[in-house]
Amino acid sequence: MKTFPMFLQMQGRRVIIAGGGEQAAQKCRLILKTEAAITVLAPVLDPELADLIAEGRIDWHTGPIRPCDFEGAALVFVATGCRATDSCLHMLAKSAGAIVNVVDQPDLCDALTPSIVDRSPVVVAIGTEGTAPVLARQIKTRLEEILEPRLGDLAALVGRLREHANTRLAPRARRDLWRWVFAGPARDVHRQGGERAAAKMIKHAIDTATFGTEDNGSVALVGAGPGAKDLITMRGVQQLQEADVIFYDRLVDPEILDLARRDAERIYVGKAPGCHHWPQDKISGVLVAAARQGKRVVRLKCGDPGVFARGAEEADALSAAGIPYEIVPGVTAASAASAALGGFLTERGTCDTLVLATGQSQTAGKSLGWMKTLQPGTRVAVYMGVGSAGKIAHEISVAGLQDVIDIDIVSRAQQIDQAIARCRASSLVRTVKESAISNPAILFLTWPQSTAQDVQSEKVAQLR
Ligand code: SAH
Numbered sequence: 237m238k239t240f241p242m243f244l245q246m247q248g249r250r251v252i253i254a255g256g257g258e259q260a261a262q263k264c265r266l267i268l269k270t271e272a273a274i275t276v277l278a279p280v281l282d283p284e285l286a287d288l289i290a291e292g293r294i295d296w297h298t299g300p301i302r303p304c305d306f307e308g309a310a311l312v313f314v315a316t317g318c319r320a321t322d323s324c325l326h327m328l329a330k331s332a333g334a335i336v337n338v339v340d341q342p343d344l345c346d347a348l349t350p351s352i353v354d355r356s357p358v359v360v361a362i363g364t365e366g367t368a369p370v371l372a373r374q375i376k377t378r379l380e381e382i383l384e385p386r387l388g389d390l391a392a393l394v395g396r397l398r399e400h401a402n403t404r405l406a407p408r409a410r411r412d413l414w415r416w417v418f419a420g421p422a423r424d425v426h427r428q429g430g431e432r433a434a435a436k437m438i439k440h441a442i443d444t445a446t447f448g449t450e451d452n453g454s455v456a457l458v459g460a461g462p463g464a465k466d467l468i469t470m471r472g473v474q475q476l477q478e479a480d481v482i483f484y485d486r487l488v489d490p491e492i493l494d495l496a497r498r499d500a501e502r503i504y505v506g507k508a509p510g511c512h513h514w515p516q517d518k519i520s521g522v523l524v525a526a527a528r529q530g531k532r533v534v535r536l537k538c539g540d541p542g543v544f545a546r547g548a549e550e551a552d553a554l555s556a557a558g559i560p561y562e563i564v565p566g567v568t569a570a571s572a573a574s575a576a577l578g579g580f581l582t583e584r585g586t587c588d589t590l591v592l593a594t595g596q597s598q599t600a601g602k603s604l605g606w607m608k609t610l611q612p613g614t615r616v617a618v619y620m621g622v623g624s625a626g627k628i629a630h631e632i633s634v635a636g637l638q639d640v641i642d643i644d645i646v647s648r649a650q651q652i653d654q655a656i657a658r659c660r661a662s663s664l665v666r667t668v669k670e671s672a673i674s675n676p677a678i679l680f681l682t683w684p685q686s687t688a689q690d691v692q693s694e695k696v697a698q699l700r
Contacts, residue, residue, distance in 0.1 A: 238365050239348060246270035249310035252334070254301065254325045256281040259315035259339045264294065269354060272310060277301050301325065306332035311347065315339040342366045351376040355388035357395065381473045384427045390418075393426070393435055401442050409445060413438075416447035424454070427474075428562060453527035455554055456534050457541040459566015460484075464650040465491040467572065471564050476500075479534040481526050483519065487538035487676055489651070496534075516546055520553035527559040538676075540568040544594055544619050568592075570617035573646035573678040576654055581615065586685050589614040595621030595628065595679070607631050610641065613685035621679040622647075625668045628679065632661035640683055647677035 251267050253260050256278025264285060267274055274294040276285055281296065288294045297305065305328075306312050312334040314325045319341070326344045329336045338344040350361035351372040360379055362372045394417060401410050417423065417438055426434035441447040456475040461467035468476075476482065476496040484493065486506030493502055505514040505522070519535075526533045541547040541563055554561045570592060574581045581590050593606035595618045604627065610616060621628060622645075632641055638661040645657045645667065655672035667673065 239363060241350070241361055241363060243359070243361075244310060246272040246310060248273065250275060250308060252277060252306055252309045252312045252329070253315065254278070254313065254329075255315035255317060255339075256285055257315070257317045258282055259317055260313070261285050263313040263315055263337075263339070263349075264288065266349065266352075267311075267313075268293065269356070275305075277305060278316070301328060303328050303332040306334045309334050312336045313339065314344075353379045353383060355383050355385070355391070358383070358388050358391045381470045382477065384471070384474055386427055386429070386431075389431060390423060390426045390434065393431065393438070397435070397438055397442065400439070404442050405445060413441060413447050416441065420447070421452075421454075424562075427471075453530045453559060454532060455523055455527050455550075455559060455561040456532075456564055457547050457550060457561060458534050458536050458564040459540040459542075459568075460488045460492050460536050460538050461567040462539060462569050462572035462650045463487065463489040463492075463648065464572075465489065465495070467567050467650055468492055468495070469564060469566060472566060475534050475562075475564055476536070478532055480531040482534045482536055483523065483526075484536040485538055488536050492536070516549055517553075520550050523550060524553055524557045524559060527554070528557070537566070538569075539572075540566045543568045543570075543592060569619060569649060569676065569678050570680075573617070573644075573649040573680070576646050576649045577644055577656060577680075581617070587613055587615045587682060588685070591616040592619065593617065594619050595624035604628065604631055607635065610635070610637065610681060610683055612683050615680055615682045618679040618681065620676075622668055622673065622675050622677050625664050625679075628681070629661040629664040632681070637683070638662055642680075642682045642684065644680040644682070645671075645673050645677055646680075647673045647675070649678065 249272050251272045251274050253263050253267070253274060254277045256276060260276060260278065261282050261284045264274060264276065275297055276289075276294055277297045279298055281289065285294070289296045312329040314322045314329065314336060316322055316325065322338050322341060323344065326336055326338050335346045336344065337347050337349060342348070348363060348366060350363040353360040353362070353376055362375050364372050394414065401413060405413060422434045422437045422441070425437060456479070458472045458475050459469070460472065473495050479496060479500050481501040481503065482493065482496055483503050483505045496502070503522070505519050523533055523535055535541070535550060537545045537547065539545065542565065547563065551561060551563070570581060582588060589611070591606060591609045591614060593604070593609070593616050595604070604624070606616060618628065632638055641661060643659050643661065643664055647655045657667050657671045657673055659667040
């Protein structure tokens with residue numbers, strides 16, 4: 237190790253930042269996370285720094301810079317944006333005995349700033365001694381996924397309860413207690429926002445000395461997103477990494493399963509359209525059975541578990557069996573497809589209403605109930621609509637809207653073989669047949685507000 241990691245005490249200490257531009261602002265943002273008193277030395281300031289001074293969060297010194305300006309500082313950052321000025325300021329700061337970091341000049345640095353994962357008071361610093369900053373960022377991303385955002389609050393809570401545990405429990409029992417806290421149900425409850433409930437659980441565990449390893453199984457209904465590995469949420473990844481068993485769907489990309497623990501059991505419960513290999517009640521049944529064995533279960537569904545995913549049926553079965561469950565949202569196909577088109581699901585003034593609909597109706601031959609929601613300023617995102625393209629085109633024509641409705645189709649949105657097409661109702665069936673469009677795909681039917689106004693003003697003009 238050429239460098240040695242240490243956590244510096246920053247409370248009430250001075251940090252000097254020489255420079256008033258973007259680089260200085262960047263260091264300032266970093267140090268503002270601490271409780272240090274920051275002084276910026278610069279003749280002029282970038283707007284972000286100026287705002288911080290106006291808010292009284294940092295001090296500003298404009299005059300000539302002398303060695304005494306650096307005296308007693310815990311750290312000095314030199315970031316003027318001019319290498320020659322930086323070198324001079326480095327010499328001044330060194331002559332005052334300061335620990336100095338000069339931005340982008342590792343040879344002039346006594347201390348290097350690491351990549352930081354901040355779950356304060358839990359802080360992880362990653363350094364590569366300047367050899368591989370990209371690797372440091374990759375490691376940081378992995379850790380950001382693993383460490384839930386509220387972990388710092390849990391650590392702080394444990395810190396507050398430590399004294400209480402010390403007075404009640406022997407050292408060995410205390411170790412078991414804290415292991416139980418960080419690996420068991422209290423952490424889950426806390427992660428889901430139940431700080432008070434978690435505190436109560438931990439206090440109860442301390443008072444009664446009960447923190448066995450018995451764990452009563454639970455289920456997380458997790459949205460995997462549209463298929464791209466990096467479009468699952470961090471909470472989803474966390475659940476995957478903690479799962480003993482994962483029940484997954486046909487549309488879940490195998491790469492997403494790689495995010496799970498290597499020894500987690502993976503069970504495919506997919507349903508192909510029209511071929512119900514795994515009936516819904518059987519899926520609900522296996523979820524309940526696995527949880528009853530005390531397992532941590534993940535039910536991984538494509539997109540969002542709350543959108544055309546039969547999540548409600550599974551949740552009902554779990555509730556009826558008294559099994560706790562959590563819903564982890566995901567990026568639904570409509571969001572993924574809209575982004576793939578370079579557009580937005582709603583657009584102020586043009587499309588203010590968004591309808592999520594399915595192309596599969598429960599009763600064959602029956603008309604698509606959502607057709608009546610097509611109004612000016614509305615966009616309908618049709619899931620599972622490829623097979624009903626003929627029916628959709630027909631109903632649009634019957635409503636006399638064939639020249640009004642814009643149709644965009646995105647198949648396998650955000651996946652490597654994503655395909656996009658745009659057409660009118662008259663050519664919808666041909667477009668689906670002849671282009672690279674196939675399942676899974678989203679059909680957007682949009683009746684733009686402006687068209688409605690145009691049609692209406694045309695009609696008004698004709699009446700006149
Ligand atoms: N829960 C899912 C929807 C499941 S229904 C979600 O929130 O996205 C299955 C339908 O979702 C498919 O028939 C298709 O219409 C749509 N779908 C899922 N993934 C998709 C993708 N990557 N691109 C386009 N459509 C997708």
